[in-house]
Amino acid sequence: MKAFVFPGQGSQYCGMGRDLYDSFPVARDLMEQANELLGYRITDVMFSGTEEELRQTNRTQPAIFLHSMAAAALIKSNGSGGAAMAAGHSLGEYSALCFAGAISFADALRIVARRGELMQNAGKENPxxxxxxxxxxEGELEGLLAEASKEGIVQAANFNSPGQIVISGDIPxxxxxxxxxxxxxARMAKELVVSGAFHSPLMRPAEAELAKALESVEFRDASIPVCMNAVAKLVTDAAEIRKNLLLQLTSSVLWTQSIETMATAGATEFVEVGPQKVLQGLIKRINRNASLSGVDTAESVQNILS
Structure with missing residues (x-):
């Protein structure tokens, strides 16, 4: 059984999506639609922006979403989009829900762009x-966080794979x-280069405005189950999807648990749809028996379609 998974922030790279744009009219049309909807050329940032530009959360998020949806559109256009379920890592959850028909491309792009702005602003307000x-x-993590929390807010942000957990919170x-x-x-502990404490209570300044944005668009029941980050459960109900998307902003991303849920439900093949191979690496550590592939570049699209 096949599952599609969609990457989140951190998977961006300079030149991302350019060969899809140049090689496939379906991808080019979707990307030009995104430029029009956003009111600026996100493709310029993707194709020729610097690493620093691509790291700006308000640009990173729509860029990764658009790359993923262009790759997904190419799979669908060839009749190869037969996934039984889907999931996305943080930002990628919006891509998964769009793929599953729970939200339109135009609405998802607007929400993702707004989410990126709100998260970037929250990072400035609550460094x-x-x-x-x-x-x-994982059993040792609770004690570590309890001790560190004497210096301020800190919590697990991403349960990425066994032995790889990302924490988030106040700088001290x-x-x-x-x-x-x-x-x-711990074998290693390393601070990340990020613009805020994502998936922690420090994102609360973004919550009310994101809730307004989510309420302003129509959600439909998903055509296939989407395993959602905040609960690690397969969800199709539109109201539950909206609630979980808001919850995700300040909650931990339960990625390890989500992949385990999907495997239990019968997923044996995972296809990463979007830039790079980050999720394939994580899934390999979660489920060694899983079959893994990705759709990122024009070459990888041809491999999937052939």
Whole structure:
């Protein structure tokens, strides 16, 4: 059984999507539609923007979403879009829901662009950071966070794979966790280069405005189940989808648990739709028996379609 998975922030790269635009009219038409909807040429940022430009959250999020949806459109246009379920990592959840028909492309793009702006602004209002904790047993994490939380807010942001957890929160608290982690059994602890403490309570300034944005668009029941980050459950109901999207902003991304849920439901083949291979690497560590592939470049599209 096949599942499509869609990447989130951090998968961007300079020149992303350019060969899809140049090689496939379906991708080019979708990208030009996005330029018009956004009121600026996001494709210029994708194709020729610097790494620094692509790291700006308000540009990163629509760029990754658009790349993923262009790749998905190419799969669908060839009748190869037969996934039984889908999931997306953080931002990628919007791509998964759009693919599953729960939200239109135009509405999803507007929400993603607004989400990126709100998260970037929240990062300025409540300065925070994130760090990767590698090789620590989940049982030890609670004690680490409890000790570090004496310096401020800190929580698990992403359960990416067994032994890879990202934490998020106030700068002093995250730095304290990084300092303490080796003595708690971590193989490595490293602060990440990010513009805010994503998936933590420090994103609360974005919550009310994101709720307004989500309420302003129509959600439909998904045509295939989408395993949602905040609950690690397969969801099709439109009202539940809207609620979980808002919850996701300040909640942990339960990626390991989501992949396990999908495998239990019968997924044996995972196709990463969008830039790079980050999710394939994570899934390999979660489920060694899974079949993995990706659709990113024109060459990989041809491989899928052949």
């Amino acid at each position: 925070g950071t994130m760090a990767a904790i590698i090789g620590m047993a 608290a995250v730095k304290k966790a990084v300092e303490l982690a080796p003595a708690k059994g």
